[in-house]
Amino acid sequence: MSHDVIVVGGSYAGMAAALQLLRARRRVLVIDAGQRRNRAAAASHGFLGHDGRDPAWIANVARSQLERYPTLTWIEGAAVAASGARDEFAVETSDGADHRGRRLLLALGVSDTLPDVPGLAERWGRSVFHCPYCHGYELDRGDIGVVATGPMSVHQAKLLPEWGRVTLFANGVLDLDPQTEEALSGRGVAIERASIARIEGHADVVLADGRRLGFAGLFTASRNAPSSDLADRLGCELMDTPMGTQIRTNEAKETTIAGVFACGDAARVPHSVSLAVGDGAWAGAQVHQSLVFPPAA
Incomplete structure (x- = not known):
């Protein structure tokens, strides 16, 4: 089965992006390894409407809302390889399966060096x-x-x-x-x-x-880097920030590889749940528009 968009990473940014795409009635595959960055925290603060909530509760409710849309496919597992070009991407998961999609959105999250x-x-x-x-x-x-x-x-x-x-x-x-x-x-x-x-x-x-x-x-001030090397192996340019390394994107959240987008902590600083959600929502809308409008000459 071919998907319109493959989202690698099902935490806050990835789910916020997927929601925009699902509401545009696009076929979306989310691949999630289940390693939220804030999994050790008992409460999430500063996120309007959910201040003080258990971050796992927020994530679980968000996923249940995504699952109401019939064009969602959710795979629990790790994306171990990715290749291809605009309209013809392939992502391999840890179970050896191969998944195809027209666009690739990297919501990888980051690892912290303490x-x-x-x-x-x-x-x-x-x-x-x-x-x-x-x-x-x-x-x-x-x-x-x-x-x-x-x-x-x-x-x-x-x-x-x-x-x-x-x-x-x-x-x-x-x-x-x-x-x-x-x-x-x-x-x-x-x-x-x-x-x-x-x-x-x-x-x-x-x-x-x-x-x-x-x-x-x-x-x-932990040092950050994308939690997976998928962006690097795809050829996406990385950039240094005062907080570590992130994936370089333009205003539309597209990386330096056409058809590959990135959002969330791996593609912006600073980091918080609310900022990740906002970044993901914007990225999802931009990915959708890239499917509708031809690339600029």
Whole structure:
């Protein structure tokens, strides 16, 4: 069976895109490996109409709504290979099946590279976060720690005093010049230069010198990259951002390969559920229009 559009990735951006296409009565295949980026989080915040909801609940309701449309096909599995050109794409799934489609939409999501600090990864999404707009309010103006990863951590530390008293842990990766230190001090940010030994308890930072500092929550600027190399293998151009690597797209969310589109965290910064949904909705409409109108000469 040939589909109008194959969407690789069935999280928020992929489903938002698929919804636009299904409502245009297009045949849509969604291939989803079931690895939502926020699967460790207990609540999603900042998404209008769903503030404080379990992110799994939001995803499950969205999928149930998509499944009301008869032109949807949903496959639970990983897309392991993709090839072809505009109007003639092929995607292979982990079960060895081959799927054909006229357009390909990559809603791959991203992987997060976290600081190599014992105990930090286990708390990711629970008491260690990346987005203050998503998680800052719930810290109730408590003490906040920022575990540095690079220059973006300075930006993060300057922003976070809106939500509580902030300590920036340079942790051997930041060499702060006097001007930057002054700017941080002006925002009330304390700077801690001792190395971090580990994270314990809810969000306790144990330093190499033995001190233990407790926080309501910790933030860190993870480095991102698309969670699959499908875009790279298709020949899509990637680009560097302050947060990592993403798929380059134009205003219509089309990549540098004709007929291949991308949306969501793998194709934009910054990241949140609401931004992913908006990006996906726009991408879905643009993919549909590419099926209706011939490409510009």
